[in-house]
Amino acid sequence: xxxxxxxxxxxxxxxxxxxxxxxxxxxxxxxxxxxxxxxxxxxxxxxxxxxxxxxxxxxxxxxxxxxxxxxxxxxxxxxxxxxxxxxxxxxxxxxxxxxxxxxxxxxxxxxxxxxxxxxxxxxxxxxxxxxxxxxxxxxxxxx
Numbered sequence: 794x795x796x797x798x799x800x801x802x803x804x805x806x807x808x809x810x811x812x813x814x815x816x817x818x819x820x821x822x823x824x825x826x827x828x829x830x831x832x833x834x835x836x837x838x839x840x841x842x843x844x845x846x847x848x849x850x851x852x853x854x855x856x857x858x859x860x861x862x863x864x865x866x867x868x869x870x871x872x873x874x875x876x877x878x879x880x881x882x883x884x885x886x887x888x889x890x891x892x893x894x895x896x897x898x899x900x901x902x903x904x905x906x907x908x909x910x911x912x913x914x915x916x917x918x919x920x921x922x923x924x925x926x927x928x929x930x931x932x933x934x935x936x
Contacts, residue, residue: 829856833890837882839875850879852897859887859935861897864904876904880911884935893936901927 824830832855839848848866852859861883866876887895897913899905900922909915913931922928 823855827856831855831890835859835861835883835886837879837886839879848875848879850883852883854887854890854892857891857893859883859890859892859895861895864897876907877911880908884933888935893934894932895935896930896932898928898930901929905929905931 820832824832832853835850835852835854837850838846841847847870849863850861850865851863852861854860861880864876864879866879884895895913897908899908905915908929908931911933913933915929916932917930919928919930
């Protein structure tokens, strides 16, 4: 029996359009499996006077849930409340989109306590990811 698989490509440089292709196929599958078709990307960016990103947050909403996938603040701007303001803006937008729940993950060397102070509850921790650290999974009910 012939296989449709021609070759495996393994690499470290992955084209953005290839990642988008996978995202699109998974979204199509998820829509077909659940009947939920309201997925939207979420992006909030802070730019300096030259237009360079100084901080930002990305994720998506789908159904009645919001996922924060990435949060970054330029090092010299950390500790000034910018991350908190980005999270708050994402939560407000999620409420506007009729979400009831926000999820995210972080590493022990990143910001688990930051999220806990913002009302996020730890739902799981994976020890040794990567060794000797932990990956934390958190959620917050927003309505």
